């Protein structure tokens with residue numbers, strides 16, 4: 710990662726929403742958040758429900774605009790970039806896949822190139838390439854509808870669709886959250902390999918600290934709208950923050966228990 714030219718940078722970013730019972734109540738969804746990530750980096754964002762993770766992603770591709778602060782992509786303030794153009798440069802993978810139910814898998818994957826006016830024959834070739842890339846079966850899956858696929862297959866389609874316009878940056882909102890642990894693990898590892906192979910820069914939200922530590926280069930911890938920690942697994946383990954300690958406790962205990970169980974079974 711280059712310290713001098715981050716690919717995505719947040720500087721004192723804040724976003725509040727009207728909420729609560731009283732007319733003037735505001736929820737500080739994102740509160741004075743600053744961080745930068747370099748090209749090729751994989752950042753996981755963890756934190757409890759309502760801590761501001763999704764708001765952070767939505768700010769990064771101008772689905773919403775901040776009340777304060779600056780967000781830059783490749784050094785350019787995104788406030789001055791056309792929002793639709795920006796979104797085409799940044800892939801977005803939704804938790805539920807976010808596929809259009811009435812469209813085939815091929816049509817879902819090809820939607821962005823189609824909106825960009827890419828010729829039909831080029832779209833068809835690109836769709837085939839993307840189906841291969843996310844390890845689906847062209848013959849079996851290309852012309853099916855989303856409800857005819859498993860949850861894991863739908864998420865693979867979601868990843869293919871996000872990559873269709875060849876973005877450098879991919880934002881993922883809990884992409885593997887609704888999957889069984891085996892599928893989740895396989896998809897996480899496959900995506901990590903794609904991230905490296907395509908030279909992507911990824912920001913992925915997850916509720917699972919173990920997944921975050923295993924997949925990401927660095928982990929950002931959000932708590933009540935604030936970024937309370939950001940670092941590698943090793944760096945996080947040294948941070949003196951009770952919330953971070955609590956989040957790291959589960960993977961630590963799991964690793965210890967697993968180690969104990971494995972050493973017991975080998976001595977039997």
Ligand SMILES: Nc1ncnc2c1ncn2[C@@H]1O[C@H](COP(=O)(O)OP(=O)(O)OP(=O)(O)O)[C@@H](O)[C@H]1O
Nearest residue numbers: 726727728736738757758759760761762763764765
């Ligand atoms: N459009 C909105 N209008 C009003 N309040 C909102 C809006 N979007 C988010 N919020 C509030 O902002 C806070 C942060 O929400 P956000 O969705 O970013 O959290 P999150 O960490 O992604 O949560 P989860 O893990 O449950 O998805 C919450 O209190 C939420 O209710």
